[in-house]
Amino acid sequence: MKAYTVLETTEGTGGIVFAKHSVVARREGACQFGDGDFHSVTCSRTPWADRYAEAGDVPIGEMIDMGWHFECGSCGSRIDSDYLQERGWLSEDVIGTQHTTPYCHAVCEARYGLARAEVQRLERRWIRRFRAIVRRRFPDAVLVPGEGLGGGARAYAGHSGGRLVIQDVDVRFEFPGMKVAPAWLSYRRRTPNLSARLPFSPSKPEWSCCHGDLAAFEAYARGEPLIATTQLEVLAA
Numbered sequence: 001m002k003a004y005t006v007l008e009t010t011e012g013t014g015g016i017v018f019a020k021h022s023v024v025a026r027r028e029g030a031c032q033f034g035d036g037d038f039h040s041v042t043c044s045r046t047p048w049a050d051r052y053a054e055a056g057d058v059p060i061g062e063m064i065d066m067g068w069h070f071e072c073g074s075c076g077s078r079i080d081s082d083y084l085q086e087r088g089w090l091s092e093d094v095i096g097t098q099h100t101t102p103y104c105h106a107v108c109e110a111r112y113g114l115a116r117a118e119v120q121r122l123e124r125r126w127i128r129r130f131r132a133i134v135r136r137r138f139p140d141a142v143l144v145p146g147e148g149l150g151g152g153a154r155a156y157a158g159h160s161g162g163r164l165v166i167q168d169v170d171v172r173f174e175f176p177g178m179k180v181a182p183a184w185l186s187y188r189r190r191t192p193n194l195s196a197r198l199p200f201s202p203s204k205p206e207w208s209c210c211h212g213d214l215a216a217f218e219a220y221a222r223g224e225p226l227i228a229t230t231q232l233e234v235l236a237a
């Protein structure tokens with residue numbers, strides 16, 4: 001395996017690809033950097049990176065020494081040799097490989113980890129808080145387990161006015177009489193409407209269900225006894 005540099009011609013973005021032949025490297029690089037268009041990329045031999053062929057990945061510190069630049073995944077700075085020189089930092093201190101997130105140095109990576117942990121702590125706290133509201137209001141509802149994409153709860157925290165605040169929360173639960181899908185308790189923080197100079201006011205948490213369950217959920221929320229579909233079938237028979 002040999003190292004090749006594949007560059008997309010209009011944006012100048014690209015990377016180092018390992019392959020036995022130039023044509024294979026170009027085809028693979030075109031998929032990664034040029035939307036699969038073989039003619040939108042250039043391909044040239046890069047002997048200095050041959051020693052990474054077995055690992056299949058290159059430390060970005062070395063790529064920076066060879067003229068590449070990257071964006072820090074924490075502070076967003078453009079990391080190139082000028083940037084490092086200005087700060088008295090070394091390319092060996094740059095964190096990351098071609099296939100992982102780059103960071104200026106370990107301190108920048110740690111700062112990102114701390115900020116991320118703080119966001120997750122706030123998101124989890126709001127999910128717990130909302131699940132507690134559901135349990136109090138509807139003791140016989142069943143909370144849908146899991147968090148995040150495809151789970152029964154999700155929350156998103158972000159910065160607003162220099163402060164970390166909760167932006168969105170959704171908590172799903174099944175309720176007696178439900179036919180279509182779980183209902184949910186949600187909250188959406190409104191974005192301040194600067195053009196209209198309206199005072200910023202966050203919205204209140206709201207109960208919702210899908211259209212097909214509206215009557216069932218309303219009846220349930222009013223506390224009326226519900227007869228499950230299977231029981232109705234038994235009665236009809």
Ligand SMILES: [Zn+2]
Binds near residue numbers: 077108
């Ligand atoms: Zn950084």
